[in-house]
Amino acid sequence: MPPAHDPSKQNAIDMAKARSTTSINVPDIRDFLYNGSAQWRRREQIVKILSTDPLFDKSQRVFASRKEQYIRGQALTNRLYGLQEIHKWSPEDATLAMSVVDDSLPIALHNVAFEPVFRLQASPELFSKYAGLIASRGILGCYLQTELGHGTNVGRLETTATYIPETREFEIDSPTLTSTKWWIGALGKTATHGVVQAKLILPGGKDVGPHLFFIQLRSLDTHKVLPDIIIGDIGPKALAGFAATDNGFARFDHVRIPKENMLSKFAGVTDAGEYVTPPHAKLSYGGMLYIRSGMVTAAGWLIAKGATVAIRYGTVRRQGEVGPDGLERQTISYPSLHVRLIPLLARAHVFIKLGRALSEGFDALARGLSSGDTSKLAEMHVTTSGLKVLVSTTGIQDLETARRSMGGHGYSAFAGVGKMYADYLPAATYEGENFVLDGQVLRAALKAFRALFSTTPRPAVTSLSPSSYYLRLLMDEKLVPPELSPESWKQPAAAILLLEWRAALIVHEIAQTIGAPDATATQRVSRAVTEAFVAPRVGEMIEALSTKLKQREAEVVKKLYLLYLLTTVESALVDLLSFGLFRAAPTGDPPRSRDPTRALRLAIAGLCGELLPQAIGLSDAFGFSDWELDSALGVHDGKVYEALWARVQHEPLNQTEVTEAYEASIKPMLLRGQRMAAKL
């Protein structure tokens, strides 16, 4: 009895059809996302080199133990820089190559934490001695801040660096178990050197707080750990995440380093042991801001990956009701599914572009900082803090949305999205724990509010920075929130204004009730303030589209950006409704709805429906190769069942017909049971 159709062959047919019905020019959107075709082509060349190199094969990775993944990761790293030599890649090319590797490599800590901190804060002498070695990875570094008992509160770190004027040395010491440096990426088995945060103790015992010190950890000849230091790996991470990174611990037992090893560009100690005050203490925040600003674009690309996999699978998976073609419907055709997935495309687009603007802002800030200009620092700090929370929270949720949209198969490791999630999850706690950052955003918002309303005469609207521009709404009593109608959701203005009003009213509310805060206020304010910053940026991005894309493509991207705004409004409904901002007229059609949010929800569903025929084209426009996605469910040709079948053949349990557990355990169990049954 032959089947009515072959669902496995149908996969490829469905995918080809979806691709052919896309009306956008995919390369145009792709080049737009990659900031030009030259950048895209460069990336494509590098991906091709890596993905065809046998060392970068991923087919066995999912079966590897953590130790094997660490060892493999080091081989990849060495090979990548070998390829850099062979192909004469620029440092930017090498960074690009590193960014397309989806293993959590320890070298990232050298590149993103150790080197920038060193470059920013080393004295000219230390810089000239080590900068070249660091840049060429002749030494490998890590950044030792967090301790076993101490995280975000740097002021409470226990590690000490005591200055010894007699020998012009610092003595680095871990006085307690809880002062053990912990979670330090690349420390466990890799790094030869590190920059360590320790509280500086001056002669006489005065503690002047945490400072940075450059220290050698392992021998450059044998890689053995240097005397009086205990180093190790802190063990596996939750969900098997970050497997290739050797997050490590270190204890120092009165280890002496020369005075020159203090990172003393902004603060130092005289030979006699007197503290030299830094000109601007905040200069040392630069490194953290750099990392956080990079997280916005990175989140966008990661959401793009999850969305690509889920949208491709939803295009070929058929399930449930029978559609007009007599087959079960493609799962993505169900509104309950695509209203969950299409907004991921929107957020990916927004975060990629927004993050790029932010990184450019950081570059301007860094240029200013190097000439002592700290005027933009506070604004950059609050923006990157709020955005870091927003994109990490959203990215984690979106990856899980993508995974769950794939039903049962989404729980297979071969789906690939689980690994993305496991590796991204710590983004909620690293580089500033999200709840702590929320508190900083709240404080900045209250400070801006008070500055505005306690100054006479009241400052001009033009004096407001972008991060507090929403406060203008409170400055003129004639301003009122927009009246909503179904038309409101067809353009960005109403959504942007609503999100700004929400921030203004919630900050006002918190300022009035600060004596008895409710416990959820911090998160709500932080989210509101950050979204009131992002929304006008998205409005500006919409304005600029016509200069960057042809009309048809610009219209599609505009819909994505608008969808971003509308889903943001939807996620803000509790606040908007609480503050009476959602003054919606009835939709009229169909009648008898009592739900004022209905028009918004229908507008979102409508946009998702309009974008649905472009979903495969938009996914393709992210430009991911099958090698990058490493997902049986996200294969470009749509043949997901064949891909799953091919992968299970590698499963170690399948290499013998009868499992080793049979003789040891299963057989005794069966025999016992048969004996018992016979007795009955």
Place this chain on the structure above:
Amino acid sequence: MPPAHDPSKQNAIDMAKARSTTSINVPDIRDFLYNGSAQWRRREQIVKILSTDPLFDKSQRVFASRKEQYIRGQALTNRLYGLQEIHKWSPEDATLAMSVVDDSLPIALHNVAFEPVFRLQASPELFSKYAGLIASRGILGCYLQTELGHGTNVGRLETTATYIPETREFEIDSPTLTSTKWWIGALGKTATHGVVQAKLILPGGKDVGPHLFFIQLRSLDTHKVLPDIIIGDIGPKALAGFAATDNGFARFDHVRIPKENMLSKFAGVTDAGEYVTPPHAKLSYGGMLYIRSGMVTAAGWLIAKGATVAIRYGTVRRQGEVGPDGLERQTISYPSLHVRLIPLLARAHVFIKLGRALSEGFDALARGLSSGDTSKLAEMHVTTSGLKVLVSTTGIQDLETARRSMGGHGYSAFAGVGKMYADYLPAATYEGENFVLDGQVLRAALKAFRALFSTTPRPAVTSLSPSSYYLRLLMDEKLVPPELSPESWKQPAAAILLLEWRAALIVHEIAQTIGAPDATATQRVSRAVTEAFVAPRVGEMIEALSTKLKQREAEVVKKLYLLYLLTTVESALVDLLSFGLFRAAPTGDPPRSRDPTRALRLAIAGLCGELLPQAIGLSDAFGFSDWELDSALGVHDGKVYEALWARVQHEPLNQTEVTEAYEASIKPMLLRGQRMAAKL
């Protein structure tokens, strides 16, 4: 320089202090949760036996590969039933023992899926032949339903069972790649037999839809797979979850089984090949309802585990601001943290008790079914569907809340909560995909709504079943939603009534707009209807407390139940505000708040604050041993840093000072870098 205090010793001090300030009688609450002290003691004895048996040691598990975890799991299973013989455990004792093992053992599929389906649907002849062997595990089974290309829509399964009258046999066949049975727990390497869902094809080719067939898969002598069957493991799961279970695949190539092997209690085929219609097709749903009803209590215990770990860690972890004792504050003392964690205690308490009532309901249903009474089936179906979605969605969220509340250390595998999450995550998709179940709840709600409003004269309120009792609010125009004041949140009545009103109005709304549904309606209705069922049950549980606990303990549990209701209202704010149900008076204190939700939020924060001194006592009352929790951050004595330190010593990467990756990769990389730096 000695530290001002030793944070590591402080852990134990903080934990002891928290324990001593608990004012409840912990054993009373524990016995309440376990339905009596006898049940608790039985459990405690069994846990003691298992946790002191070397085979059940967990210290190396986190480092094991998946294959090793499967093999270990089989050893545990064999040992557990060996212990049953030694200690003369009853079947209930063995089930209890199995329930405290936190490995995902394949035997669970035998016990929970294979055996119940067999017992419910086997003919008397088949039953007498195999029931004893199955009960004693002389054969090991699995339940083969899902296929590679087909999940929830059983009607579209491709596997066929063609009746051959000449030989009185069925021929089981997998005609396509996508008809391969897939995801079948215990199939990959373990099961000797299975019950397979296949569409029954009668002579002449008539397809009468899916039916169940009993089939042998592996030799009882050699454990080799029988001829014409291909079986294997489907590979690792996302997040390294369910590692010890051999979810498997199977393809059948025209495999013959005797006619007697059809599970024909409710449907059969005559020797000549004529179909015998089942008396009530729905009788076969019984198995699924049984599994789903068990999921409610299970979710409660799992949330309890996550909450215990997070609350213990929050009690000893000190971070951030300096408190009155001169030390950094205990993290759980921050309202932003404990308003996230205390509600987990509330949900654990509610789900444990609610699930037990549901299981009793199932037992009554099963008694009815066995005598052909199906009157309670539809009600049980809708209740268990909605609750399955509610508890799995909530449980997944709560475990992640617990994990994230622990900051950086929460991402360590040693924290233990990651494993709980990874193993529980598929609950969103197995035993009925949540989005599909939501659709069934929606349909049932609309059916109840229409039955009520299309019948004249309108039925009496007393005719409403518990799952649709909220509809009474629409039957009398004099009924109006409650007016809210801060007093409303001190007793359960207002919260329960609000949640019922929300369900009534949202079902009314959907019934009016069904022609143009918005895409999120299904989930919103399902959640609203289910919570309108749960809330009155919680009200009844509050009423009954005084008969089950002494006054002081009853008051604390009442607060937990009330907190459950208030946080449920909080999570329903969008609906409540949209439908104008949140008619809150201003709180008055402090003045100038414009936020009508403020009184509710303050009430939640207030309850959490009142419960905070009991948090450790309430966690202890769940009765988990350190062995069960397997968490360095959730140790009973609070010495979390020592526990982490002890565990990292076992990390395989730490067994050699210099990693194998050094000679192979790190050294060449360093030498290349040093060469490059020297050239500059």
